[in-house]
Amino acid sequence: TAEVVPQAPEDPLFGLMRAFKADQSPDKVDLGIGAYRDNNAKPWVLPVVKKADETLRNDPELNHEYAPIAGLPFFTSKAAELILGGPDSPAIKEKRVTSVQTISGTGAVHLGALFLARYWTGNKKVYISNPTWANHNQIFGNVNVPIASYPYFSKETKGLDFDGMKSAILGAPDRSIILLHACAHNPTGVDPTFEQWKEIAQIMRSKNHFPFFDCAYQGFATGDLMKDNLAVRHFVEQGFELVIAQSFAKNFGLYGERAGCFHAVTGPAPDAESTITRMASQLAILQRSEISNPPLYGARIAGTVMNDPKLFAEWEENLRTMSGRIIDMRKSLRAKLEELGTPGTWNHITDQIGMFSFTGLNEAQVMKIRSDAHVYMTKNGRISMAGLNTGNIDYFAKALDKVVRD
Ligand code: PMP
Missing domain, CATH: 3.40.640.10 (Type I PLP-dependent aspartate aminotransferase-like (Major domain))
Structure with missing residues (x-):
């Protein structure tokens, strides 16, 4: 039966991640997957998660038995x-x-x-x-x-x-x-x-x-x-x-x-x-x-x-750190594009909310910014705002400006 199993295409998002990893350019920018990154482009373990982890580790009663079927x-x-x-x-x-x-x-x-x-x-x-x-x-x-x-x-x-x-x-x-x-x-x-x-x-x-x-x-x-x-x-x-x-x-x-x-x-x-x-x-x-x-x-x-009310309040603070940094990146990206006079309107960058922005780039532009500038985003022109930081936002704005003008 094995020969009747056709080859499936790679998952596009995880394929994009692989392509990014393989790219050797020091300038590369990962705007693909929707995972929060800190201002150094690193994954962020929430401080409140670290605290909860420590509490759990120090609990002598903790074991690895099965959870109930419906969970904890x-x-x-x-x-x-x-x-x-x-x-x-x-x-x-x-x-x-x-x-x-x-x-x-x-x-x-x-x-x-x-x-x-x-x-x-x-x-x-x-x-x-x-x-x-x-x-x-x-x-x-x-x-x-x-x-x-x-x-x-x-x-x-x-x-x-x-x-x-x-x-x-x-x-x-x-x-x-x-x-x-x-x-x-x-x-x-x-x-x-x-x-x-x-x-x-x-x-x-x-x-x-x-x-x-x-x-x-x-x-x-x-x-x-x-x-x-x-x-x-x-x-x-x-x-x-x-x-x-x-x-x-x-x-x-x-x-x-x-x-x-x-x-x-x-x-x-x-x-x-x-x-x-x-x-x-x-x-x-x-x-x-x-x-x-x-x-x-x-x-x-x-x-x-x-x-735990105290930990809950700390979680809310951590969430504000993440969403606040993303909002800063939105404001900064829009300002830079407007400063460069990039053709088109860019208010949607700050109007849109959450982790993503739908830039409006078409598939050809997405492929071009990938090959020319090593910027990785999904084919529909979606960027994960959390992939931007103070170190790469100028570079990205210029690359975006260029691909829109080309
Ligand atoms: N729904 C939507 C709309 C999502 O964007 C995601 C995460 N990409 C999920 C569900 C589920 O993600 P996970 O299984 O990682 O919780």
């Missing part, structure tokens, strides 16, 4: 509070939420997709933004949930195509699954305003659509964890039944530790608690057959921080 409760309960807005969330108070620890955000999207593939009785099709995180296609494809897309990004304004988005959501058959990025949209860096979220919720309510929130960047949009969950909170307040995939990769810098959580929320109903109990039982079976038990380390770190 001290982590999943705080993860739910973080995305739902605290213990006063109506979903938490009314026991209408169940949470399962997953293999980071990817595992949470997968578990949600698998669950809906089994149990969603509406239109079994997921609508994803165009563009979106490339893995969404593969994950839903793997569980045979067909995919359609809704317009999201306007090439003209380099902002939200709100009319296009609304009419596609309105045009989708009743009870479709709509995948929404909770905040800091990947790859565009463009989010709806709160007023726009309210309109989206209204349209989705009128169509009885099912919201599937993917939240990989809480804390990176506004720098405030409790502001970055406003869209999710609004939908919950409106009584939607919904699911959430939550990643702690970026906001804790725990990329490789795979700390994440899947949450299912049912609507307010007299039997909501028993519905959630049944859902939890099925999620446990799916989890058992796929990973048995989730990994401990990342959840222990995140759980330790989220359960």
Whole structure:
């Protein structure tokens, strides 16, 4: 059978990382993968993560037994509070939420997709933004949930195509699954305003659509964890039944530790608690057959921080350091391009939020800036703002200016 297995293409993002590593130029700039870098272009272990790690190491009771199937409760309960807005969330108070620890955000999207593939009785099709995180296609494809897309990004304004988005959501058959990025949209860096979220919720309510929130960047949009969950909170307040995939990769810098959580929320109903109990039982079976038990380390770190008010405050400070540096880079890049008189408008660099910016470069320009200036970004012109620092931003602005003029 081996000969029937065709060669698959390399994952584009990880291929880009490999090409960057192989590049010998001292000037090379990595704007590919969405991982935070400090001003020296180095990965940053959050000081609060170091503290939590030390606490864990010094705990003589700590062992390496299996976690429960649904993960560590001290982590999943705080993860739910973080995305739902605290213990006063109506979903938490009314026991209408169940949470399962997953293999980071990817595992949470997968578990949600698998669950809906089994149990969603509406239109079994997921609508994803165009563009979106490339893995969404593969994950839903793997569980045979067909995919359609809704317009999201306007090439003209380099902002939200709100009319296009609304009419596609309105045009989708009743009870479709709509995948929404909770905040800091990947790859565009463009989010709806709160007023726009309210309109989206209204349209989705009128169509009885099912919201599937993917939240990989809480804390990176506004720098405030409790502001970055406003869209999710609004939908919950409106009584939607919904699911959430939550990643702690970026906001804790725990990329490789795979700390994440899947949450299912049912609507307010007299039997909501028993519905959630049944859902939890099925999620446990799916989890058992796929990973048995989730990994401990990342959840222990995140759980330790989220359960301790002092460490939590320090985490918020660390998040402000990361989001603040990214905002500085946005301001600086825009100013430099405007100073150089680079053709085009560059306000989108500071208007866009989160970790990424959609520069507007086309694929030919992306390939040219790579071969001419050793600057690495994804083919769609997305740059990870965290790859910029005071040491390379001048060089990058000039390279960008040149490729736009060429
Ligand atoms: N969703 C989106 C939109 C993302 O950008 C990411 C990270 N690139 C993820 C989910 C999941 O990432 P991870 O599995 O590393 O948590």
